[in-house]
Amino acid sequence: MPAALTCGEPAGIGPELAAKAWRELGTDLPFFLIGDPTHLPGDCPVIVISDPAQTAAACVRGLPVLALPFPEPATPGAPARANAALVIDAIRTGVDLVQAGKASALCTNPIHKKALVDGAGFAHPGHTEFLAELAGVKNVVMMLASDALRVVPTTIHIPLAEVPGALNPGLIADTIRITHQALKRDFGIAHPRLAVAGLNPHAGEGGVIGGEEIATISPALEQLRAEGIELTGPMSADTMFHAAARKQYDAAICMYHDQALIPIKTLAFDSGVNVTLGLPFVRTSPDHGTALDIAGQGAANPTSLIAALRMARDMAQARAGG
Amino acid sequence: MSLPKIGLMIGDPGGVGPEVCVQAMASGRAQSRGDLVLIGNACAVERAVADTGVKLPVVAVSSMEEALNVEGLPVIECGALKRSEFEVGQSSAASGRAVKAWMDEAARLSQSGALDGWIMAPINSDSMRLASVADNLDALQPPGTFMFRLSGPLRAVPIAEHVPMRAIAATVTRERIEHVIGLTDANLRRWGIASPRIGVAGLNPHAMFEEDRDIIAPAVKAARAGGIIVEGPVTPDAVFRQCIQGKYDAVVTMYHDQGQIALKTAAFAGACTVYLGLDYVQLSVPHGTAYDIAGTGTAQYGSMVAAACTALDLAAGRGFLAMKDDEVAP
Numbered sequence: 001m002p003a004a005l006t007c008g009e010p011a012g013i014g015p016e017l018a019a020k021a022w023r024e025l026g027t028d029l030p031f032f033l034i035g036d037p038t039h040l041p042g043d044c045p046v047i048v049i050s051d052p053a054q055t056a057a058a059c060v061r062g063l064p065v066l067a068l069p070f071p072e073p074a075t076p077g078a079p080a081r082a083n084a085a086l087v088i089d090a091i092r093t094g095v096d097l098v099q100a101g102k103a104s105a106l107c108t109n110p111i112h113k114k115a116l117v118d119g120a121g122f123a124h125p126g127h128t129e130f131l132a133e134l135a136g137v138k139n140v141v142m143m144l145a146s147d148a149l150r151v152v153p154t155t156i157h158i159p160l161a162e163v164p165g166a167l168n169p170g171l172i173a174d175t176i177r178i179t180h181q182a183l184k185r186d187f188g189i190a191h192p193r194l195a196v197a198g199l200n201p202h203a204g205e206g207g208v209i210g211g212e213e214i215a216t217i218s219p220a221l222e223q224l225r226a227e228g229i230e231l232t233g234p235m236s237a238d239t240m241f242h243a244a245a246r247k248q249y250d251a252a253i254c255m256y257h258d259q260a261l262i263p264i265k266t267l268a269f270d271s272g273v274n275v276t277l278g279l280p281f282v283r284t285s286p287d288h289g290t291a292l293d294i295a296g297q298g299a300a301n302p303t304s305l306i307a308a309l310r311m312a313r314d315m316a317q318a319r320a321g322g
Numbered sequence: 323m324s325l326p327k328i329g330l331m332i333g334d335p336g337g338v339g340p341e342v343c344v345q346a347m348a349s350g351r352a353q354s355r356g357d358l359v360l361i362g363n364a365c366a367v368e369r370a371v372a373d374t375g376v377k378l379p380v381v382a383v384s385s386m387e388e389a390l391n392v393e394g395l396p397v398i399e400c401g402a403l404k405r406s407e408f409e410v411g412q413s414s415a416a417s418g419r420a421v422k423a424w425m426d427e428a429a430r431l432s433q434s435g436a437l438d439g440w441i442m443a444p445i446n447s448d449s450m451r452l453a454s455v456a457d458n459l460d461a462l463q464p465p466g467t468f469m470f471r472l473s474g475p476l477r478a479v480p481i482a483e484h485v486p487m488r489a490i491a492a493t494v495t496r497e498r499i500e501h502v503i504g505l506t507d508a509n510l511r512r513w514g515i516a517s518p519r520i521g522v523a524g525l526n527p528h529a530m531f532e533e534d535r536d537i538i539a540p541a542v543k544a545a546r547a548g549g550i551i552v553e554g555p556v557t558p559d560a561v562f563r564q565c566i567q568g569k570y571d572a573v574v575t576m577y578h579d580q581g582q583i584a585l586k587t588a589a590f591a592g593a594c595t596v597y598l599g600l601d602y603v604q605l606s607v608p609h610g611t612a613y614d615i616a617g618t619g620t621a622q623y624g625s626m627v628a629a630a631c632t633a634l635d636l637a638a639g640r641g642f643l644a645m646k647d648d649e650v651a652p
Contacts, residue, residue, distance in 0.1 A: 159531040160577075161491035201484045201578040210486030238582035242589045256487075257527035258580065261559035263587040266476075269563045
């Protein structure tokens with residue numbers, strides 16, 4: 001079964017990345033794009049399909065596109081207001097197809113949130129929350145994954161000063177449970193080992209440098225250990241990501257955005273993949289934005305999208321039982 | 323200028339410090355860059371020589387001039403430690419007192435210009451407490467200094483050290499950021515980088531919140547108006563990779579773990595810390611006393627070699643020379 005790739009913001013680098021990904025992956029990893037075929041670079045062979053089942057045959061000759069006609073052309077760098085609703089429709093279509101069993105996994109190209117707010121009154125903080133609503137789930141978790149490391153931030157796009165107040169044992173426990181289950185189901189790891197970061201320098205050093213480790217994190221970890229989840233922590237964040245330490249766990253649970261993002265991006269700037277855990281289907285996306293400033297020049301680097309498509313395939317296979 | 327001169331304060335006598343110091347010196351890997359001398363008591367150095375099997379005589383001296391004429395391992399003798407007063411692998415008040423005397427002498431020699439600076443081998447917080455010198459190692463950081471940490475091409479200096487997360491935002495002030503940017507620029511120039519390029523990390527995710535906009539951005543703008551080549555606030559998850567790729571010579575970070583996570587994740591060979599804000603170079607190595615393996619001669623001394631090379635290069639204004647892994651491997 002093919003993977004579905006949404007077009008994302010057509011004025012960004014999504015179209016050229018889709019074309020580059022097809023050139024790289026060809027028939028090895030059949031996927032189809034949901035979007036407007038006219039938005040793609042002129043030199044990309046395009047095969048318009050009417051059903052995802054045609055992907056395998058079509059991808060031999062060109063990039064299979066499940067056509068969703070947009071009202072406006074794609075002007076690199078300048079999102080068209082009238083296109084916003086269709087960008088959202090493409091996501092909706094992708095979710096419908098993957099839920100209906102017509103696509104193996106959903107991979108999403110980046111959206112430009114402001115363009116969607118201005119053009120279509122998009123009311124969700126981001127892609128992930130929108131997907132959770134479409135899927136009817138309340139708690140989802142963001143994972144960043146590369147060959148070297150998997151990280152999960154417990155809190156995401158909030159100011160650092162608000163992180164201590166946002167953390168509570170329930171949130172930490174939910175994040176860990178969802179991650180643990182996903183490692184088993186989607187990554188094929190029978191007995192996942194998790195490492196949990198502290199919040200403060202040196203994980204608080206026994207309460208000397210902040211008390212959240214003792215008051216908030218450890219109680220959650222005790223509860224989870226009682227449930228049989230294998231984890232270590234709260235660990236000093238500055239020593240848990242070096243090469244030897246990374247071998248000791250399958251994913252690192254972090255307390256704030258940059259605690260998770262700094263190590264993975266310092267190690268793998270281009271090949272990190274954003275994965276949403278806790279959805280009823282597999283969803284990955286490249287770990288970058290629409291890059292409006294370089295769109296249309298052919299300069300965009302497809303490494304992360306290619307890695308995202310590969311990871312989507314692997315996860316879908318693991319979920320289907322190998 | 324004449325060859326730079328750097329002292330190696332041997333660190334807690336019961337830890338691996340004396341061992342890595344004598345092995346680093348005996349390896350001869352740093353001495354093409356300048357002159358090295360040990361600072362401590364000969365009895366502690368002799369202990370390390372015996373434990374590591376280094377085949378060089380230990381020679382007590384009273385000055386750097388004297389040390390230059392010594393064949394073997396010269397030790398500027400200070401403090402009053404006796405061999406009977408410490409056990410390998412254990413902390414002691416005598417060790418703490420001795421380390422304090424050695425640190426003071428190293429600083430005095432550096433201030434007077436007899437040395438161009440010194441390196442602090444690992445010291446032990448229990449020994450320092452037992453000797454009533456300091457309650458914790460943070461208290462021994464020279465006042466007004468900032469810890470500039472480097473690991474290969476990645477270099478980062480935080481505007482504050484061990485601050486609880488709840489209190490971090492309050493430490494992010496325009497004055498402090500401007501001060502550290504200025505200090506970083508001045509030191510990089512003194513160390514031999516003609517036109518240093520500095521990146522300033524934002525505080526928040528994607529550098530897109532209040533402090534990034536209202537505090538960090540104006541601080542960077544003011545520093546730039548003062549002639550410093552500086553950018554920021556840069557997205558914290560991108561700035562370290564950009565430094566590794568050569569876009570910046572150093573990154574000013576907003577809190578301890580921001581830079582430490584990147585440095586220890588990347589973990590290039592030759593990691594060490596330089597204290598910004600002194601007239602001479604003072605460095606430390608990124609490992610502790612390792613009491614569990616002290617006395618076995620198995621501690622890796624590559625970090626001490628790297629620190630010695632770095633200290634000599636910075637003191638001579640030669641900048642940061644690329645060090646290959648095998649140059650600083652034990």
